[in-house]
Amino acid sequence: MPSSESNYQPVKDSQTKLDQFLVCGLGSLGQHCVAILKEYGAVVNAIDQEEPKNWQVPNLLDLLEQLLIGDCRQTSILEQANISQCRTILLVTGNERVNIEAAFAARLLNPQVRLVVRSDKQNLNELLSQNLGNFIAFEPNQISASGFAIAALGDENLGCFQLEGHQLRVVKHQIKASDQWSNKWRVCEMNTLYRRVLNHTNNPSYLPQEFHQWEPEARLQPGDIVIYLEVTEQLKAKQLNNQPKYNLQQLWQEIVLGRVYKNLKQKIAYLWQTSDRYQSLRVAIICGITVFFLWCFGTVIYSLNYPDTNIVEAFYGTAMLLLGGYGDLFGGINFKTPPELAERMPGWLRLFSLGLTVIGIGFVGVLYALLTNALLSSRFQFFNNYQPLMPKNNYVVLIGLNRVGQRVAALLQELKQPLVGISSTAVNADFINKIPLIIGNISDALGKVNLANTKSIVVVTDDDMENLEIALMAHVQSPTTHVVIRTYDRYFSDNVARLFPYAQVLCTSAISAEVFAAAAFGENILSVFHFDTKTILVVEYMIEAGDTLNELLLAEVAYGYGVVPILYQKSKRSPVKLMPTDHTRLAVGDRLIVLANSNSLQRIERGEIFPRTWQVQVEKVLAQDAIFDGANEISLISGCKMSTARKLMNNLPGQLPIALYKQQALYLVRRLSKLRVTAHLKPFAQDTE
Structure with a gap:
């Protein structure tokens, strides 16, 4: 795919007036917001109480249309900053009260301005969003906490987030x-x-x-790096259960391909591994299953050997044996049989009965012991402060339990990561x-x-230099x-990383x-994670008339x-579709969630779309009915008219x-091949239009 901006094809009017934005507070966050907004091509004004002494973004003053020194809560200052002509105001000072008061003042001066x-x-943020409208609030510590939690996992995990009750993760696998x-x-x-492939390379040093930016037809070789997004197995099963339409043909295919057995096997293995953390629960499950099996098996045995005894009495008789009632049962109460018949009972059956009693006493005793232990443990834990045990290996050491640290700890606990x-x-x-x-x-x-024996060390204290010192010691x-x-x-x-x-x-x-800059353009940011050195945003779009995404195929989007569509919903009442197909066409009112970086969001905002550079050459059909089916497939995937x-x-x-696009064209060729239509790719010649 072309990567230079000279290859963009604008779909917006190039004469469109640049959007104006106002940033209040030029601390570290505010300065970075200004820099990113300028990358979008916006006109940016700024307000601060005093001119910043620490410029973290070089030449920041050159990026600003104007810098006003004053209180952003004052009407006169906001008017000098052209608040009436601003699309969005970003209130990012270090004082929450100042931010909220300035938001009120800005809303009175410009009822349409977006408040970030x-x-x-x-x-309070939720209430203000409902009452003020076009209002969104973030807390930097909460935004960054998920990044630290994912980084702590290391290994193959690059990201983890939830959509519509489904857990998704981004995996880097060699x-x-x-x-x-x-x-x-x-x-x-x-x-x-x-599952969706996000990237692939055969050079581990370059991603x-x-x-x-990967070749769809390339064979996977040992040493290759693949980054992909997947729905986790547990929630995948939940999604399948929630689907109302699952026809017999699909079910038969699942059975024939062995997927039902495979999924069941994976679920049992997962539950078994989970219960391994609770040994008493694991033992209780084994004992319970064993006792239940013997109960049912004994009922069948006695019913077959004593036809005059109904199954209910055999059921209760077996229960008595399992609870230690061998002497009671054979001392006179004998399945409606005369006492003398008990003496003529086959030896193997009497031995089986004795075995039931011995095994039942053992297993039921274990269940009683586990129940007693659980009750006593819960009682002692209620009255005493419980200190979790130190993990032995493969755990995360989290240094700094401030607000960020506690948020990181909570996320790691949700991910079942010992720390x-x-x-x-x-x-x-x-x-x-x-x-x-350890305090x-x-x-x-x-x-x-x-x-x-640790998996990783995460240092998140409030002091940069202390974090570096601790990391070097570790x-x-x-x-x-x-x-x-x-x-x-x-x-x-950047210097530390190098x-x-x-x-x-x-x-x-x-x-x-x-996140703040993307939200300034009206995007709904659902999550954030890192794709090596890039920050990846999970962004939600509601398609409106005039949007640069309206009426496009998802392949074109x-x-x-340069984004990855991961969820599509036709309307609020329609079911959501994870990993939607490329031939889905967007329309007004549709909901779309994508993975995107800052560059992708800027291209969408400006309507600068990469050109299509490949064409499909159709040679011949190998069956007459392929003419009709092939035409349908071509129209569906390419988006061209059926005629x-x-x-x-x-x-x-x-x-x-x-x-x-190349991947779109290759997919069409593969689909045509399955319909017995021969086709191949060729570079697009501009003079054919």
Whole structure:
């Protein structure tokens, strides 16, 4: 795909007036917001109480249309900043009260202006959104916490978020010789209803920074790097259960292909691994299943050997044996049989009865013991402070339990990741019993943790230099451990990342600024994560008349703007579709969620779409009915008129008169091949239009 801006094809009027934006507060976050807004091509004004002394963005004054020194809550200052002509005002000072008061003043002066506010008061933010309208609030610490949590997982995990009750994760996987994909699958074959390839390379040292820059027909080889998005297995099963339309043919295909057995096997394995954390529950499940099986089996045995005894009495008789009633049962109460018949009972049956009693006493005793232990444990835990045990290996060490640290800890717990917290100061009482904690001097605390067995070390204190110092100390003690460092200055972050390549450095302000800037253009940001050095946003669009996305195929949205559509909904009452097909056409009122970076969002905002550079040449059909089916497929995937597709299929060989994106064209060729139509790709010739 072309990557230079000279290849863009604007779909908006080039004479459209640039949007005006107002940024209030030029701290670290505000400066980064200005820089990113300028990348979108916006006109930016700014207000601050005083001229900043620390310029984290060089030549910031050159990026601003005007800088006003004053109180952004004052009407006169807002009027000087042309608030009446602003599309959006970003209120990102360090004082939440100032931000809220300035939002009120801005709304009175411009009822249509969009308010993007820095605030952590979630309930108030929701109420203001309902009453003011066109209002959205973020808290930088919450935005960055998810990035630190995902970075702490290391290994293959790049991102994790939820959509409509479904858990999705972004995975970076290096192909091994033992993988089922190795030397067998093409990259495009990894795309399924629950998985989308985001990137692929056969050079581990180089990974493209944009989506779709990979060859769909390339074979997966050992050593290749593949990054893909997938719906996790547990929620995949939930989604299948919620689908109302699942016909018999689909069910039969699932059974024939063995997918039902495979899914069931994976669910059982997952539950078994989960219960491994609770040994008593695991033992109770085994005992319960065993007793229930013996109960049913004994009932059948006695019913068959004593036809005059109904199944209910056999059922209760077996229960008596399992509860230790061997003497009671054979002392006179004998399945409606005379006492003398008990003596003539086959030896194997009496031995079986004795076995039931012995096994039943053992297993029922275990169940009683587990129940007693659970009751006593819960009682002691209620009256005593419970301190979780220190994990033995593969855990995360989280240093700094401030607001960001506690949020990171909560996210890691949701992801079932064992962790240990270290803090130099006291923490909230509510947080003490949630994870193992070490309170005190951080240098001493590092000596109490076996860093060699850790998965990663995350340092998120409120001091950049302290974070760096702690990270260096940790690296000395355990050179192979993954280290994640929190910083506030983008250039400090860049320098640290270059000097210490073993560390992953995340700048809170830079991450948050991309979210604030995207929200300034009216986008709804659902989540954020990192794609190597790029920040990736999960963005929701509601298609309106005049949008640059309106009436486009999802293939055109994906390959034209460099985003990945992951959810589509026709209307509010329609079911959502995860990983929607490329031939879906957008219309007014549709809802679309995509993965995008800042460059992609800028292209969508400006309507600068990559050109289509490939054409499909159709040679011949191998069956008469393929003419009709092939025309339908061409019209569906390419978006051309049905009459154009019919004309092409009736006059072969010929080429499709419209250009396509490479992945779109390759998909069409593969679909035609399945219909027994021979076709191939060729570069698009401009003079054919």
